[in-house]
Amino acid sequence: MKVQIKVDSATGRIEDAKFKTFGCGSAIASSSLATEWLKGKTIDEALDIKNTAIVEELSLPPVKVHCSVLAEDAIKAAIRDYQQKQEQRQPQAETANA
Amino acid sequence: MVKTPIYMDNNATTRCDPRVVEAMLPFFTEHFGNAASRNHSFGWFAEEAVDTAREQIAALIGASSKEIIFTSGATESNNLAIKGVAAMYKKKGNHLITQVTEHKAVIDPCKRLERDGYQVTFLPVDKYGQVSAQQVAEAMTDQTILVTLMAANNEIGTLQPIKEIGKLCKEKGVLFHTDAVQAAGKVPLDVEKMGIDLLSLSAHKIYGPKGQGALYVRRKNPRVRLDPIIDGGGHERGMRSGTLAVTNIVGLGMACELCRKEMVEEEKRLLHLREKLRKGILGRLDEVSLNGHPTERLPGNLNLSFAYVEGEGLMMGMKDVAVSSGSACTSASLEPSYVLKALGVGDDLAHSSIRFGLGRFNTEEEVDYVIDHVVEAVSKLREMSPLYEMAKEGVDLKSVQWASH
Numbered sequence: 001m002k003v004q005i006k007v008d009s010a011t012g013r014i015e016d017a018k019f020k021t022f023g024c025g026s027a028i029a030s031s032s033l034a035t036e037w038l039k040g041k042t043i044d045e046a047l048d049i050k051n052t053a054i055v056e057e058l059s060l061p062p063v064k065v066h067c068s069v070l071a072e073d074a075i076k077a078a079i080r081d082y083q084q085k086q087e088q089r090q091p092q093a094e095t096a097n098a
Numbered sequence: 099m100v101k102t103p104i105y106m107d108n109n110a111t112t113r114c115d116p117r118v119v120e121a122m123l124p125f126f127t128e129h130f131g132n133a134a135s136r137n138h139s140f141g142w143f144a145e146e147a148v149d150t151a152r153e154q155i156a157a158l159i160g161a162s163s164k165e166i167i168f169t170s171g172a173t174e175s176n177n178l179a180i181k182g183v184a185a186m187y188k189k190k191g192n193h194l195i196t197q198v199t200e201h202k203a204v205i206d207p208c209k210r211l212e213r214d215g216y217q218v219t220f221l222p223v224d225k226y227g228q229v230s231a232q233q234v235a236e237a238m239t240d241q242t243i244l245v246t247l248m249a250a251n252n253e254i255g256t257l258q259p260i261k262e263i264g265k266l267c268k269e270k271g272v273l274f275h276t277d278a279v280q281a282a283g284k285v286p287l288d289v290e291k292m293g294i295d296l297l298s299l300s301a302h303k304i305y306g307p308k309g310q311g312a313l314y315v316r317r318k319n320p321r322v323r324l325d326p327i328i329d330g331g332g333h334e335r336g337m338r339s340g341t342l343a344v345t346n347i348v349g350l351g352m353a354c355e356l357c358r359k360e361m362v363e364e365e366k367r368l369l370h371l372r373e374k375l376r377k378g379i380l381g382r383l384d385e386v387s388l389n390g391h392p393t394e395r396l397p398g399n400l401n402l403s404f405a406y407v408e409g410e411g412l413m414m415g416m417k418d419v420a421v422s423s424g425s426a427c428t429s430a431s432l433e434p435s436y437v438l439k440a441l442g443v444g445d446d447l448a449h450s451s452i453r454f455g456l457g458r459f460n461t462e463e464e465v466d467y468v469i470d471h472v473v474e475a476v477s478k479l480r481e482m483s484p485l486y487e488m489a490k491e492g493v494d495l496k497s498v499q500w501a502s503h
Contacts, residue, residue, distance in 0.1 A: 002484040020484040024410035024427035028482070063432065 001031050003074040005038060005046075007082060014038050014046060019074070026064040030054050030071035038075065043082070049075055100467045102418035108303075108398060108457030109252050109280060110422060114349070115305040115458065121352040122307065125345040133342045134333060144344045151351025155312055158354040159278075159297060160288035167313045167334045168342055168350075172279040173203040174327075175298035175313040176246075178338065179275045180207040182324030183244045183296070184216055187273070191241035197221040197229050198440045199256075200248055204277055208246070217241065226391035227256035227441050231266045244273045249281035249297075253424060253437040253453055254390030255399025257285065264293025273322060279303050283357030284396055285365065289314060295322050301346065305458055306353030310346035313338075364458065368397040371456050371465050376400055378469035383476055389424075389438055389451055398456035403438075403447040406486035407479045412452060415475035419468050424451040446485075446495070 002020040007013070017035035021028045033054055038046055051068035054060070060068060105113070125147065133148045135141025152163035169175045184194065196208050198220045208218045219237045221229045234245055245267050250257050260276060267274035275296035278287055282297075283304035289297060297314040301307050315337065316322045330339025357364075380386055385405040401424075404412060409423030422428070424435030426449060434448035443451075454468070480486040485495060 002487075020482050020487060022406060022483045022485045023408050024425070025414040026427075027408075028411055063430065 001027065001070045001074045003031065003035060003038075003071075003078040005078050005082060007043070012042050014041050014043070017078075023067065023070070024064075026058070026060055026067040027070060029058055030060070030067045031074060033057060034071040034075055043079055046075060046079055100461075100463050102467075103420055104418060104460075104464045104468060105420045105457075106460060106464070106468060107420045107422050107453070107455050108460075109255070109396075109453060109455035111302045111308065112305045112457050113459055114307060115353065115356060117356060118306050118349045118352045122345050122349040125348050129344075131344070133344055134331065144342075147348050147351075148342055148344060151347045151354075154351035154355040154358075155299075156314075158283060158287070158358045159294075159299075159314060160290050161297075161314050162317065165289075165314050165317050167315055167337050168347055169311040169313055169338055170309060170343075171302075171311040172277065172298045172300035173311075175300075175311045176201070176203040176275075176277055177207050178313055178324060178327055179296040179298060179315075180204065180244065180246055181211065181327060182337070183273055183275070183322070184211050185325035186323045187243040191239075191243040193217045193219070193239050193241035193243065195219045195221065195234060195237050195242060195245045195247075197223055197247055199223050199227055199251055199254075199437045200246070201252055201277060201279070204246055204248065223440055225441050226394070227251055227254050227437070228258060228391065228394070229263075231259060231262035234263050235266055235270075238270055238272065242270070242272050244275060246275040246277070249276045249278040249287065250285070250396050250399075251390070251437065252280050253422075253435060254401045254441070255280070255396035256390045257281065257394045257396070260287075260294070261292045267295075268293045271320075273320075280396060280399075283354060283361070284368075284398065286361065289316070295320070301350035301353055304353045304357050307346050307349040310343060310350045312350060365397045368456050371460060371462065372398060372400050372454075374462070375454060375456070375465050375469060376402075378465070379472055382469070382473045386476075387447065389441065389443060389447075398460075400454040400456070402452055402454070403443065403450045404452065404476050405447060405450055406483045406489060407476050408449050409451055411479055412450075412472075412475055415479055416468075416471040419471055422453040422455070424453070425449045 004018045005014050006016040008015045017038035019031040019035045021031045051072040054068035129143050131140030131144035133144040152166045155166050156163040212218050221233050247258050249260050264274050273295045276294055277298045279300045282299040295316040299312050301310040324337050326337050328339050333339050387403045389401040409425030410427035424438045426432045426434040438448040
């Protein structure tokens with residue numbers, strides 16, 4: 001699962017988010033929903049997205065809960081990557097793999 | 099226009115042939131007698147129909163009609179054969195031989211016997227899913243009472259060298275059982291020529307009704323005896339008590355007869371469709387691999403792995419085509435197919451596998467439709483696959499560190 005975010009440096013909000021996923025329907029849906037939710041959020045708001053909310057929104061069965069965990073991990077990884085790059089003063093489109 | 103959804107999962111189950119249904123119908127209403135009622139015409143008629151079915155089934159596998167025992171399905175046939183032999187020949191020995199890619203209906207009875215103190219050898223298979231007679235010979239001990247090996251695999255369609263193994267078992271005086279659920283009616287089987295002592299088959303895999311199976315039990319050279327699992331009225335030579343499901347049995351008989359009469363033509367037709375499907379897909383997509391044996395396989399079975407695409411996701415991407423996958427996401431255990439893993443197929447490609455099961459009712463137009471939809475769905479999913487992207491960028495996926503969940 002791969003999530004990319006584009007952050008507006010002026011407002012600190014996520015302008016756009018994209019995903020790529022190798023996985024079942026639930027994994028693809030979880031990452032797709034995650035990117036929809038990311039759009040327009042600040043970094044702090046984005047960090048509040050929990051896998052349980054994804055489970056609820058998509059009505060995932062227990063056996064597919066791990067798909068939502070992957071999505072939450074991918075969000076966190078993308079943000080961590082963004083923050084690291086910010087520290088290096090390279091505010092651009094960011095990438096992370098989870 | 100092709101009618102959708104398209105059913106291409108005939109290794110899972112098949113549609114009842116209308117000719118089978120037609121043969122069965124009178125036995126729901128007019129001819130409802132109990133085949134065990136010996137004193138009136140209702141019973142006689144039912145018994146006659148059952149006897150006809152026995153002959154039709156026996157003819158398909160080169161047996162005599164007295165050697166056919168009716169069961170509820172192949173799972174019961176396998177249980178009866180394995181547990182029945184183990185219990186009956188306990189004094190002779192306690193060792194059984196099977197292989198790792200058997201259906202669970204063979205593996206689980208064997209594992210239960212292991213817990214009960216028997217020794218079971220699970221032979222490994224080669225990269226095509228085959229075992230050799232030599233492997234079986236080497237595994238035999240003076241304690242071996244039964245060899246049980248499937249005639250054809252349900253996932254990958256690989257045929258086993260049944261004849262060589264049967265011959266070996268005869269020489270060694272060891273009983274030989276084969277789960278022929280997938281092979282029966284699809285490829286020629288002959289219990290005499292192949293040295294088979296016990297053979298399981300099921301109606302619903304050969305265009306008959308669900309809930310009906312049969313077990314061939316050899317009557318001479320040697321006479322095979324079984325300890326029954328189900329006790330009761332002593333039906334089926336005491337090996338399987340319970341009133342015969344006459345309607346279903348008539349259906350199984352007719353299904354076997356149709357398969358026998360049409361086998362040569364149908365085998366050719368399915369082989370043509372399967373090769374068309376295989377070439378159609380491989381000609382338009384890269385990084386697709388075949389699972390199982392290239393030629394020694396069931397005519398209607400095609401099992402492919404589409405690298406960088408997950409099987410369940412792919413099935414969802416072509417919703418109006420019904421197939422199966424060896425992906426973990428489709429199994430309750432979240433483990434990918436143990437059959438594919440036994441062939442040495444990596445976890446990634448096991449997750450990416452799709453089984454196409456062609457059958458009697460599939461058409462050339464359907465194959466064309468499926469090729470188009472598979473190519474479309476795989477291309478779309480590869481577009482969104484991070485693995486495909488990484489592979490194209492030259493990243494060795496085996497070098498990536500994966501987080502575990």
